[in-house]
């Protein structure tokens with residue numbers, strides 16, 4: 001019988017740890033001698049991790065838009081292409097941090113009309129400190145979106161618990177349980193969790209969401225009851241914007257850190273690849289919820305120095321000006 005390809009959808013707000021979990025899943029599948037493929041969606045025009053990542057994993061990149069709305073129709077063709085060409089055992093879809101997972105589930109359902117695929121788990125990764133902060137304010141688009149991502153999950157990873165106290169962790173756990181009483185909740189640091197627990201539906205052969213040739217397999221989870229589009233109001237991401245800057249010269253690391261510390265609050269995510277004039281190595285740079293991280297890298301082949309900024313209503317021209325100044329390009333003329 002023709003085999004069924006398992007799909008895992010990774011959801012979670014910008015910078016929560018989806019790519020960190022993706023790396024762990026890939027290592028796990030490799031160990032199990034399973035063949036994974038990836039659908040990587042980024043709102044920016046460049047996939048930073050893809051530039052430095054494992055080239056051996058077949059990857060469909062969907063850039064400059066969000067699969068849950070503007071480029072949603074492309075998702076089923078990307079999945080079809082991967083299934084036909086690569087014959088993967090599993091496909092992991094990493095959504096943008098602003099995606100509504102219900103919409104993605106719906107797009108995958110469309111694809112399942114003509115392919116044997118099944119969604120085994122919709123995993124939402126939550127940044128503990130960020131949720132705590134939003135829960136205190138209890139308002140805003142990000143708060144509502146995070147709530148939707150949590151509600152839609154069949155499995156919740158409460159990540160970055162190293163950044164909260166035990167008491168705060170309990171508060172966030174209670175919040176998650178209230179919003180989604182169905183999904184298991186696993187606290188983690190850098191998404192270090194028991195992969196068998198995360199994937200056990202798969203091994204036991206009890207997928208949560210199965211769509212085959214338009215039939216609903218009738219499993220127990222609330223997602224099948226909601227059936228993705230029905231009763232769901234789609235919120236557009238018009239307010240979210242991204243800006244990509246390519247460097248042509250190395251920059252000073254201290255000045256760059258000063259620039260990052262002074263980023264407007266409306267920029268809530270940035271990532272990039274950098275060459276500093278005062279260090280030997282190149283770095284993968286990450287900025288999420290006001291925390292920066294620099295990791296030494298040795299990219300293979302020609303990889304540009306570039307940073308992508310994601311946020312709401314920020315002034316691109318101001319960032320451009322500051323970055324050009326860092327490069328020594330800026331003139332007052």
Ligand SMILES: Nc1nc2c(ncn2[C@@H]2O[C@H](COP(=O)(O)OP(=O)(O)OP(=O)(O)O)[C@@H](O)[C@H]2O)c(=O)[nH]1
Nearest residue numbers: 014015016017018019020097159160189190286293
């Ligand atoms: N302190 C801390 N940092 C973490 C943890 N997990 C991930 N990070 C860091 O948080 C940053 C964002 O992690 P990613 O895995 O890239 O997050 P993401 O959800 O894929 O981000 P987007 O692709 O922008 O949506 C990186 O610098 C990670 O190293 C954690 O548990 N604790």
